[in-house]
Amino acid sequence: MNRRNSIKTKNIILRSLEVILLIIWIFPLVWMVITSIQLESDVISESLRLWPENPTFENYQKAFRSTQILRWMLNSVVVSISAMVLTLIVDAPIAYAFAKIDFPGKQILFWAVMAGMMVPFQVLIIPLYQQFNAFGIVNTLAGTMLPRLALPVGIFILKQFFEGIPTALEEAAFIDGANRYRVFGSIILPLGKAAMATVVILSFISAWNDFLWPLIIVSDTAKYTITVGIANFQGTHGTDYALIMSGALIASIPQFIFYAFFRKRIIEGIAMSGIKG
Amino acid sequence: MAIPGNHDKRDGIIFSLPFLIVYFMFMVFPLLFGLYISFFNWDILSPGKFVALDNYKRLFTDEMFYSSLWHTIEFVLITTPILLIIGFSMALLVTGDSPLSKISENVFFLPYILSMTVIGTLWAWLMQRDYGLFNQVIRHFGGDSIGWLINPKYAMWSVGLATYWWTAGFNMILFSAGIKQISKEVYESSKIDGAGYFQTLFKITIPLVKPTAVLCLILQIIASFNVFGQVYVMTGGGPHGRTRVLTQYIYEAGFRYFKMGYSAAMAYVLFFIILLISVIQYALLGKERS
The missing domain is CATH 1.20.5 (Single alpha-helices involved in coiled-coils or other helix-helix interfaces)
Structure with missing residues (x-):
């Protein structure tokens, strides 16, 4: 009792x-x-x-009509989608190399790459700005997106996953005369879909939410990403909170959609890699 | 791997190359270049003169640097312990036998995927002095309006409140993963021994979830040290610089006053502090494990 x-x-x-x-x-x-x-x-x-x-x-009509919110959304879509595609293109091969290929210096290289996770982005803003100024890509969407490609989080997730793919599968293919590229393209990539989806989703969300770098690299309001646009809403629309809130909601639509569809992957990816915004 | 025509060395290099190129261009090179810049009196377009360690020396006599550093530490102290406690409590709730657990998990996590500028504008509105919801409620029950974001005493805590709401769900996810790893048998045997819920919580769950807690602690301290967006949107560093954090000062020194060398030096000091904290934490973690 x-x-x-x-x-x-x-x-x-x-x-x-x-x-x-x-x-x-x-x-x-x-x-x-x-x-x-x-x-x-x-x-x-x-x-x-x-x-x-x-x-x-x-307010929603007003947000679409009298602000550049659609333009900013489009900029963010371009930046986030190119970041996620390019991230996968550069991350997947090296993750495979780290997981499955024996080459000299692999361990050192792996730790050198993972050490990039310790670098706070603030350290890079001044030199990157100077570099991009020299390249002529200040105030462009390419300049907004490029630094994201050097983030090694995706490599970590993919490597963990690729390690779990049985080597016997690859060996069988080698015996049949396939080379590395063939094995990578026809065994590893198809089997790694789940992990790649996780990487793609996380890199989309983190690119969409990025704030400090877009704030620095872009000065032209037509090139703003949505986060910078929303941050400046208060400055330009003062006390029109109804408009500001409808803008904030419109800006969050892609994340709501992503969350509705990929909830499980997002949560798994975060639990696995422990990346924090 | 003993396979005919082994090209592991060549393949390893070829597969690594695409990433290594972008890594060098956008991480390794700027990291070194930033250090170089920090030794110069550098404005936006042209490198000025070499000043050796002057930028670093100046930092230690710059009151604004000390106050920004202190505000950052203050933010870390305000957010870290409470975020760990909320995250852990949420994890207990969503991994337990509650009929609401699925809904709770989604609701608690949802704010985390929104951008911090959305979170910042929303909370600045909730905390708005005259028409914001919080003060409306307080006045409705006969209290006086609170200057959430304009009273120097409360401003940092207010930014902290918004941050709790934004990122507690992240810690919940990590803690849930940790709790789920504890084997069912441990719980069953404690049940057989007649342990109640709270006894099990303090004697089993909390001790066994400690590695996760340490991971959360490390990630949280680093994330809080990097705080910028919430402050920028909610207070702009005000009132009277009361919430100006280090990242904001780095940003302002570099891109408002164009003292790029000075800004770079400050960023390196921040990097060094974060590195030091991580090393200490990992060392403690390693000691714990052995």
């Missing part, structure tokens, strides 16, 4: 804690939606009103 009571108490405590946390975690998002569907004049009210009196989609 005593034991059953204590289980009951435990359940009550845990469930209440859970519900409180749930409310705290859901409410800001709900509030973002509520603000975005109100008239600007209704938002600026000193008294508490939890539900919009005159719900409207005017």
Whole structure:
């Protein structure tokens, strides 16, 4: 009897804690939606009103019409998609080499590459800016995207996965006369799809959310990525919070879609690599 | 591998090359070039004169550098312990037998995938002095408005609150993975021995999840040391520079005042601090394991 009571108490405590946390975690998002569907004049009210009196989609129309938000989204799409494709192209072969090929200096090279994860990006901003200035790619989308390719997180995830592919499969192919490139293309890549999907998704999200570097490298508002555009919303639209919130929601649509479709992969990828934004 | 016509050496190089080229161009070279720049009095377009260690020496007499460094450490202290506790609690909830666990996991994690500028604008709005939700609620119950982001006493904590909401879900994922690795048998035998929930929590779960906690701690301290976006969007470093963090000062020195050499030197000091912390942590971790 005593034991059953204590289980009951435990359940009550845990469930209440859970519900409180749930409310705290859901409410800001709900509030973002509520603000975005109100008239600007209704938002600026000193008294508490939890539900919009005159719900409207005017702010969304205004966001699309009178700001460059679509342009910024498009820029972010271009940057993130090219970052994710190119990341895979450079990461997959070296990850395979680290996992399966015996070549001299491999261990040292691997640690030299992984050490890149320790470098805070702030150290690179001044020299990269100078370099890109010399290349003539300051204020371009290419300049926004390129530094992302040197991040070694994807290599780590792919190497772990490739190591798990049985070497016997490769050996059989070698005996049949295939070379490395053949083995890589017709065995490793098809079997590594799951890990590659994880890398691609994580690199898309982190490219989409990147802020410091796009803020530095791009000065022309038409070249802003969405994160920089949203950060400057407050400066340009002052107290029009309804518009600002609808902009913030529009800017988050790709992440909501990605999350809905790839939830499991995103979570697995993070648990595996422990990358933190 | 003993295969006919072994080209491992050649293949290893060829497969590594594409990445190594971008790694050299966008990581290794700038890392060295930045160190070089830090020894110069360098403005935006032209290298100025060689000043040896002057930029570094100047840092140690620059009050703004000390205050930015302190604000960064303050942010680390405000965020790290609480984020670990929230993340762990969330992990306990979502790995337990709650009927809500699937919903909870999604809700807790969702903010993490949003960009920090979205998070920043949202929380700046929630904390807005006159019309923000928080103050509306406080006034509704008869309290006085709080200057969340404009009162120097609260501003850093307010940025911290937004950060809890943003990244607790990340720690939850790592802790959940750690908790799931604990074998079921351990729990079953403790149940047979008559241990209650909280006894099991303190005697089994917490000790066994320690390696994960250390990993979270390391990642969290490093992430918090790099704080920038939230502060930039929510307070712009204000009020009166009260929340200016090191990354913001590096950014401003380089790209607002164009003191590139000085900015690079500061970035190297930040790098050194982060490196030192990581080395200490990994050393402690290694000691723990042996």
